[in-house]
Amino acid sequence: MSASAPTLTTSPRAQLRRALDDAVAGLQAGRAVLLLALDLDDFRRYNAEHGYEAGDALLERFAARLAGVEGASFALGADAFALVLEGTPEELWRRGAGALWALDPGSGGVELRCSFGAAVIEDGGAAETADALAVAEDRLADQRNRAPSVAERYGELILAILAAQQPLTSEHAFDVAALAAGVAARLGVDPLDRGLVRRAAELHDVGKIAIDPAIVHNPGPLDDAEWRRCASTRPSATSCCSPPRRCAPSRRSCARATSAGTAAATPTASPAMTSRSRHGSSRHATPTTR
Numbered sequence: 001m002s003a004s005a006p007t008l009t010t011s012p013r014a015q016l017r018r019a020l021d022d023a024v025a026g027l028q029a030g031r032a033v034l035l036l037a038l039d040l041d042d043f044r045r046y047n048a049e050h051g052y053e054a055g056d057a058l059l060e061r062f063a064a065r066l067a068g069v070e071g072a073s074f075a076l077g078a079d080a081f082a083l084v085l086e087g088t089p090e091e092l093w094r095r096g097a098g099a100l101w102a103l104d105p106g107s108g109g110v111e112l113r114c115s116f117g118a119a120v121i122e123d124g125g126a127a128e129t130a131d132a133l134a135v136a137e138d139r140l141a142d143q144r145n146r147a148p149s150v151a152e153r154y155g156e157l158i159l160a161i162l163a164a165q166q167p168l169t170s171e172h173a174f175d176v177a178a179l180a181a182g183v184a185a186r187l188g189v190d191p192l193d194r195g196l197v198r199r200a201a202e203l204h205d206v207g208k209i210a211i212d213p214a215i216v217h218n219p220g221p222l223d224d225a226e227w228r229r230c231a232s233t234r235p236s237a238t239s240c241c242s243p244p245r246r247c248a249p250s251r252r253s254c255a256r257a258t259s260a261g262t263a264a265a266t267p268t269a270s271p272a273m274t275s276r277s278r279h280g281s282s283r284h285a286t287p288t289t290r
Helices: 012-025 043-050 052-066 089-102 126-146 150-165 170-186 191-202 206-210 224-241 251-256
Strands: 032-040 072-077 080-087 114-121
Touching: 012 032, 012 072, 012 080, 012 126, 032 043, 032 052, 032 089, 032 126, 032 150, 043 052, 052 080, 080 089, 089 114, 089 150, 089 206, 114 126, 114 150, 126 150, 150 170, 150 191, 150 206, 170 191
Parallel strands: none
Antiparallel strands: 032 080, 032 114, 072 080
């Protein structure tokens, strides 16, 4: 009796890659795809302190929470997840921040905080979608090592989206930030507040996130109709910097919290994704995706 060949199933990463390819292929002008690579901070410590069964239960609660946010989500193994969103730059910010806030302990999420790495794809082909997960995971590893405050995490999300929307001017924001931080240092501002000055300077063009990309990329002067459209989006643009629901706007409370917004989606939890199987996702440095 001959042995039957084992049944092959598509890996979660292959499913994610296919979803990215499909999302990018269907993009309309002015829209983009946001990929968030996610994992739980200090999950190994949690396992060691509470046991594998508690770790597995935590993963199940996280997956269930992720199932309530907007987008297409994927369980990549152990405590690694991914979320794919599509929309205009402003929509990506709101949905991405909403998803992160929904996963935060402060809004009823699991006990552990969630780090993330963001990659934005506008109109790239297969090569760019292939790089997107590697870029997002590289940024995830960097954020997890730095453990920034909630305000800094949301700032990083906005900056990733702005850099994709305005690739030619994104370096300008960092130049302004360096100058602002230098002035703050000369004035004797304390180091913590200096960091806030730097982040505020990086985000000085945040209003553009709500403006039609066709206007943002216009190389010439704006006509009257375009100016009116810009003016009409200003209230919406400034609200992009509002603190997330139930997150106090003060620096101290934000430093204790972590992640933003409100929203709703479709994730999956893999049975093989248990606390015993944590191996850590591979990190590839291919910073070509914005």
